[in-house]
Amino acid sequence: MFDLGTHGGFIVAAYAFTALILGGLVANALRDRAAQTRALKRFGEERR
């Protein structure tokens, strides 16, 4: 493992927080895309 020195906790916390926020942002974008794709598909089926 890396030796992050005496302030390692702050470094880990900074990277963990960044991963959490970016992970949430990407997950939300994927969830939203899936919802819109489903809605468009429903209209496509209705039009057929």
Added chain:
Amino acid sequence: MSETAPMTPSLWTRLSNPGHFMRWSGRLGPWLAALSLATLAVGLYQTFLVVPPDYQQGETVRIMYIHVPAAWLGVFFYGAMSLSAIGSLVWRHPLADVSQRAAAPIGAAFTLICLVTGSLWGKPMWGTYWVWDARLTSMLVLFLIYCGLIALWRTIEDPNRAARAVSILTLVGAVNLPIIKFSVNWWSTLHQPASILRMGGSTIDPSMLYPLLVMIGAATLGGTTLHLFTMRTEIMRRRVRTLTIREAERLDSGARRVTPAPSPVALPQGL
């Protein structure tokens, strides 16, 4: 008699047409995502295995490799939103509003990352998580403006009305961008002055500067990929809205057609 040559649309017009945008962004998206991940992998490798500890900050300098790219993207996306706001207000371009709406949550997320990672760096280096310093405060104001814009979109149901209101507020908030950039020069701040983009070149040693530039590149590529992805989703959402309204109108007119007119026989006597 004069003959007029057929007008060929410019490259910009073709790229910004929603139909064309969906085609080219769909093809470009996976390549951009792969490039972002590859650049991020190189950047993280350099951050943790190549960059030496700073002579003053020690290992804590590694927080800078996420803090600086996050700050850059917080400002970058607000700049992009301001340009889109002009596109919305002046040309009423449909993609301008889509771009603005898709950029706001991404810009807000990066600004929040900048504030929190800055705080986590500040505690061991300055001895405090927060000071009401001009740079820190102007970044907090940027985050609050992002939150206000997102809230305003959710308040106004009609997208056209929302676009105008949000565009005006975005342009008012753009005054904050030069304040963020020059706050460290205009006021005596605890935050250090500009060390990358400054007259006379960067003050950072190349062994630390190049990995930082790689991380900034990775964040910019990743943010752009996400922006294109969410813009495509926003276009789909507007298509769903249009289809829903059309469907409601179709059902409404159909219902009116099949509803039998009230028979005079059924009416009460005297009417």
